[in-house]
Amino acid sequence: MNSSKFNTIAGWTLGTALLVFGLNSLADVIYHAEAPEKPGYLIEVAEAETGGEATxxxxxxxxxxxxxxxxxxxxxxxxxxxxxxxxxxxxxxxxxxxxxxxxxxxxxxxxxxxxxxxxxxxxxxxxxxxxxxxxxxxxxxxxxxxxxxxxxxxxxxxxxxxxxxxxxxxxxxxxxxxxxxx
Ligand code: HEC
Missing domain, CATH: 1.10.760.10 (Cytochrome c-like domain)
Structure with missing residues (x-):
């Protein structure tokens, strides 16, 4: 392997690593941003089933x-x-x-x-x-x-x-x- 080929491969490897890392962080950001603070919808379903609560x-x-x-x-x-x-x-x-x-x-x-x-x-x-x-x-x-x-x-x-x-x-x-x- 000559050195320019090595550099190319090294470059791609580093680039890919950065890309993956970047995507992970991005996913992190998106995930955290979209995650609901609490699963309110689950609770609503449970309450709807009980029906006619006195309170x-x-x-x-x-x-x-x-x-x-x-x-x-x-x-x-x-x-x-x-x-x-x-x-x-x-x-x-x-x-x-x-x-x-x-x-x-x-x-x-x-x-x-x-x-x-x-x-x-x-x-x-x-x-x-x-x-x-x-x-x-x-x-x-x-x-x-x-x-x-x-x-x-x-x-x-x-x-x-x-x-x-x-x-x-x-x-x-x-x-x-x-x-x-x-
Ligand atoms: C896993 C056992 C268990 C099941 C199932 C259960 N009970 Fe009970 N029940 C008890 C116990 C133990 C007591 C006494 C409670 C106490 O002293 O705090 C009690 C007390 C009661 C009392 C009060 C009685 C008194 O003399 O003051 C009533 C009324 C009652 N149960 C109705 C029911 C009905 C109706 C159901 C079904 C929908 C039911 N229970 C299911 C264990 C059970």
């Missing part, structure tokens, strides 16, 4: 629980209760499992089922009855409704499915409590 739902007005329950289907709610049955029994006199038995839960006082060891957070509410509204909030998002609860369940986000489940829970009583007016 801050500008997109759609919240449908009242009474209205949702007016068209609720307790049989569908019973099917939905499968998600709860891993931890709760629903029959009269049924045993406590990971969670307390839920017979007669509507208007039962919080943390009042015999023989169940409730969290402090739940026990602190023992003067409050489990109204349909309270159950609705709790089942929607247990950790938000009762911070510190030991119920390890993420929440049932769809309003109508929750209403179905509430209709089923309401049926678990000798004298069922009527649902709230629409």
């Amino acid at each position: 801050g739902g500008e997109e759609q007005p919240a449908v009242s629980l009474g209205t949702l329950m007016a068209s609720a289907d307790a049989a569908k709610g019973q099917a939905g209760f499968k998600a709860c049955a891993a931890c709760h029994t629903a029959d009269k006199g049924g045993p406590n499992k990971v969670g307390p038995n839920l017979w007669g839960i509507v208007n039962r006082m919080h943390a009042s089922h015999e023989g169940f060891n409730y969290s402090e957070a739940m026990a602190a509410k023992k003067a409050e009855p489990w109204t349909y509204e309270a159950l609705n909030e709790f089942i929607h998002n247990p950790k938000a409704a009762v911070p510190g609860t030991k119920m390890a369940y993420g929440g049932l986000k769809r309003d109508q499915e929750r209403a179905n489940l509430l209709a089923y829970l309401g049926s678990l009583a000798d004298t069922p409590v009527p649902p709230p007016a629409p």
Whole structure:
């Protein structure tokens, strides 16, 4: 290889290296410039799915629980209760499992089922009855409704499915409590 050829090759090599380096930096600049600060769109999707939030739902007005329950289907709610049955029994006199038995839960006082060891957070509410509204909030998002609860369940986000489940829970009583007016 004579020296002029060597110089040519060296020149090309250096040139290519600079070009690659330059493109990388350029890509860096473009990438950083275009990367969104936070993936807001992901969060929007998650919120849209929950629908009818009682707090801050500008997109759609919240449908009242009474209205949702007016068209609720307790049989569908019973099917939905499968998600709860891993931890709760629903029959009269049924045993406590990971969670307390839920017979007669509507208007039962919080943390009042015999023989169940409730969290402090739940026990602190023992003067409050489990109204349909309270159950609705709790089942929607247990950790938000009762911070510190030991119920390890993420929440049932769809309003109508929750209403179905509430209709089923309401049926678990000798004298069922009527649902709230629409
Ligand atoms: C992984 C187990 C688990 C699942 C699944 C679960 N729960 Fe619970 N649940 C618990 C535990 C544990 C408690 C007691 C919470 C506490 O003391 O903080 C509880 C408490 C409750 C209470 C309050 C009872 C009382 O006597 O005050 C209700 C109502 C309830 N659960 C309903 C449901 C419903 C409805 C579902 C299904 C949508 C469900 N839970 C799913 C474990 C579970």
